Amino acid sequence: xxxxxIVFPGSNCEHDVAHVLRSLGAEPELVFHRDRxxxxxxxxxxxxxxxxxxxxxxxAIARFxxxxxxxxxxxxxxxxxxxxxxxxxxxxxxxxxxGAMVANRGLRFICRHVLVRVESTDSVLTRNADVGDVLRxxxxxxxxxxxxxxxxxxxxEERGGVLLRYVDEKGHPDHTINGTTIAGIANAAGNVAxxxxxxxxxxxxxxxxxxxxxxxxxxxxxxxxxxx
Numbered sequence: 467x468x469x470x471x472i473v474f475p476g477s478n479c480e481h482d483v484a485h486v487l488r489s490l491g492a493e494p495e496l497v498f499h500r501d502r503x504x505x506x507x508x509x510x511x512x513x514x515x516x517x518x519x520x521x522x523x524x525x526a527i528a529r530f531x532x533x534x535x536x537x538x539x540x541x542x543x544x545x546x547x548x549x550x551x552x553x554x555x556x557x558x559x560x561x562x563x564x565g566a567m568v569a570n571r572g573l574r575f576i577c578r579h580v581l582v583r584v585e586s587t588d589s590v591l592t593r594n595a596d597v598g599d600v601l602r603x604x605x606x607x608x609x610x611x612x613x614x615x616x617x618x619x620x621x622x623e624e625r626g627g628v629l630l631r632y633v634d635e636k637g638h639p640d641h642t643i644n645g646t647t648i649a650g651i652a653n654a655a656g657n658v659a660x661x662x663x664x665x666x667x668x669x670x671x672x673x674x675x676x677x678x679x680x681x682x683x684x685x686x687x688x689x690x691x692x693x694x
Contacts, residue, residue, distance in 0.1 A: 467508045467690055468506055468508050469495065469689065470511070471494050473497065473498050474517035476517045477517060478513075478515040478516070479550065480496055480515075482666045483666045485666075486679070490682060490683060490686045499528065499531035502532045502536060504533070508546075509688070509689040511547075511549075511553065512537070512549040512557060514606065516552060520609070525552065525567075528556045529559035537560070545657065547659070548661070549563075549659075551662055551664060554567070558660065563651055563660050564653075565613060567612060568609060568611045568645075570644040570645055577605070578604065578605060579602050579668075579674065580604075580632060581640075582631060583601075583637065584597055584599040585626070585629060589652035589684075590658075590659055590684060592629050592650075593684045594680050595680045595684065600633060601630075602668065603663040603664060603677055604668060605643070605644070605663045611645035612648045612651070627652050630663075632644075632648075649662050661681065665677075666682065
C-alpha cells in the first residue's frame with residue numbers, strides 16, 4: 467500500500483504520520499509539493515504543519531502547489547485522501563472539502579488534548595471506529611474554527627459528512643474549544659476526509675493516548691480495500 471505523504475514548505479508532521487503508517491503495514495513515501503506525479507499511490511496524506519508559513523491564510527498558497535492537481539485527480543477517482551490539521555485546511559482551500567477555517571475562538575493558539583466523538587463511520591477516516599466512540603487526541607492549531615453557511619452545513623450533517631465532533635467530559639457537544647463543534651468531515655463519497663486534531667500524535671500510549679490509532683487504521687484499511 468504505497469502512501470504518498472505530501473510535504474509542503476512548513477510541513478512538520480510528515481515523519482510522525484509516516485512512522486504510524488509504516489507500523490500499520492503501509493509504505494509511506496514523502497512527496498515534495500512540486501512533484502506532479504502520484505501514479506501508483508493507494509492513498510494520500512496531507513500532514514500537519516504550517517504550509518508556506520500560513521501566509522495570506524492557512525493553506526491558501528499550498529492549494530496551488532503543482533502536486534495538488536494530482537491530489538484532486540486521485541480524489542475524483544476514489545483514492546483515499548486525508549488531511550490532518552494544516553492538511554485539512556488545504557483540502558478546504560482546494561475545494562475538496564466544503565467550508566473554511568478561521569481563527570479560533572478567543573484568537574488563541576491551542577495545544578492540548580481534546581475529546582472528540584465519532585459521529586459517522588462512513589468514511590476512510592472512521593470506518594474502523596464505532597459511532598459514539600470518544601477519542602482523546604491532541605489539538606494543535608490557531609485557525610481551526612470550521613465555518614460553513616447554514617444550508618450547506620445542514621446538508622453536511624444530514625448526509626453524515628460530520629465525522630468527529632468536539633465534546634466535553636460529559637459527552638455534550640462543545641463549541642468552547644475553538645468556536646465550532648466540528649472536528650472532522652468527509653466529502654459525499656467518503657474517500658476524502660479532514661480532521662483538525664492530530665491522530666498520529668495519539669497513536670501510542672507513550673504519547674499519552676493511543677485513541678487516534680483507530681483513525682489511521684481506518685485509512686490503511688481503506689487503502690487495502692478491506693471490508694469495514
